[in-house]
Amino acid sequence: MEKLSPLSHWPVYQRDSLRALERELQARSTKPLMEQAGQAAAQLALATAPHARRIWVAAGPGNNGGDGLEAAKHLHLAGKEVIVSLLLDPDKHPADAKAALARALQAGVAVQNQLPSAWLASMTEQDLCIDALLGIGGTKPLNTELQNWVNAMNTSPAQVLAIDIPTGLDADSGLVPPENLAVNASHTLTFLAGKPGLFMNHGRDVCGQIWLDRLEGGLPAHRTFQKPAPQAMLNVATTRHIKTHASHKGSHGDVVIVGGALGMGGAAVLAATAALHAGAGRVMVSWLGGSANTLPPDVMQPDAAALELERLSVVAGCGGGQAIAERLPDILQRSAHLILDADGLNALAADEGLKTLLRLRGAGKPTVLTPHPLEAARLLGISTAQVQSDRLKSAQRIADLFSCVVVLKGSGSIVAAPDHLPVINTTGNGRLATGGTGDVLAGLVGARMAQGMNAWDATCTAVHQHGLIADQWPADKGLTAQHLALQIQ
């Protein structure tokens, strides 16, 4: 069993491919997957709630419920006071879950078909609820009974361990549909591989600490098999830029921020500060009509005409306003590396000519686009809700459309590029949802590219580091974009 950490390089599968993986693994496993899953859930329950006296297992009508029944058997045999509430539809009960029910009953587990309300009311924080209602089969709005059971878990003082995914959360999108509510878990033990929904949108709020058991314990020793391809991997930082002794400022690349329209100078300052602290050799701001009182003294402010774009990493659009549109044709045609952010993306979305120039840049002049969901929606001509309902696909579509590396920002940032398996970033948290943190990210990507990383590695590394700084932020200190930029190394 593995605990999710910033170093977890897990594969991520959507529902359909997960079912294919499950079939392949089940066919090769000497031990039924459900038995392994139940055992792992019981093991984690005992480890995370060691003092639990009472354990309530809410089991649903499918195989997720079967996992819960298996876990209940082990916990009962370990001496815990266990009650299973089973939402059973006898006509649909899958064979594996039926067998798990028979084993649980034979072991003496108390199984009933309703909420043990009085018993639940006497639970304490040390006790445990196990959510085995719905797993990846949960695709419809919760019926009233399911909602009541989810409510009982969410209002209990006991910890909640969700099996596979918290009930109510969509495994593919990470959304909780408006008509649903979701289990609010302290821990989620997921099986076989990651599911996109655990790592994005509401997933980050309802999963608690995520664990993975690949259920490979029953594979014969030394036997590997060709697994179906995942839809994504979790992002891990690839490399770190290290300044060697035998280097000078020219060795670490030059970044220019083209941004800061009148009244929006702060965005350019934030991007420049980030690039500077990330260790770029020289950092410049080329203003778009604005200015700043507080630009760090180490940042240069050259004339636009003097910029040698052909050898620069250009971060364009931070606080760019309308003015960025006029500068973009030149930037798109000449800049060595380009990071297009904010108003630069809005200008692109509105102008077919700019889109053509972007496509013409080709692989020799790498480009990174850093849209948040609304900017992504403008680029694709769809709604923000449509972007959020399939973040992996949305990021990939933009990447393919413009032959660029793309970061679709937000909870669970996605990095996508043509001919690359997308990655989902797991560092970062809601404290980043404050003005200017996107400008900091753009400056950081610019610095990494200036330092010689390719666009993909630069972007993955920057997104990971940006989020990690936020995750390590002191709990008692507010996170501001400026202070975030100052923390970059």
Ligand SMILES: NC(=O)C1=CN([C@@H]2O[C@H](COP(=O)(O)OP(=O)(O)OC[C@H]3O[C@@H](n4cnc5c(N)ncnc54)[C@H](OP(=O)(O)O)[C@@H]3O)[C@@H](O)[C@H]2O)[C@@H](O)CC1
């Ligand atoms: N098979 C294996 O080898 C392994 C499987 N594993 C486990 O199985 C899980 C997937 O199991 P699953 O496919 O049976 O789906 P699951 O999530 O239990 O739900 C389906 C049931 O719920 C019902 N239902 C859905 N929504 C509903 C609603 N709103 N309101 C009411 N009912 C609703 C749905 O009804 P239906 O849609 O058919 O009408 C159906 O009866 C997976 O997440 C993992 O935990 C692991 O042990 C690894 C090995």
Ligand SMILES: Nc1ncnc2c1ncn2[C@@H]1O[C@H](COP(=O)(O)OP(=O)(O)O)[C@@H](O)[C@H]1O
């Ligand atoms: N809830 C969240 N969880 C993780 N990261 C977040 C969250 N909200 C915002 N972020 C991150 O913060 C940054 C915000 O960027 P952006 O929306 O462009 O803001 P701004 O334009 O104000 O700089 C992005 O890197 C984004 O991924």
Ligand SMILES: [K+]
């Ligand atoms: K569940």
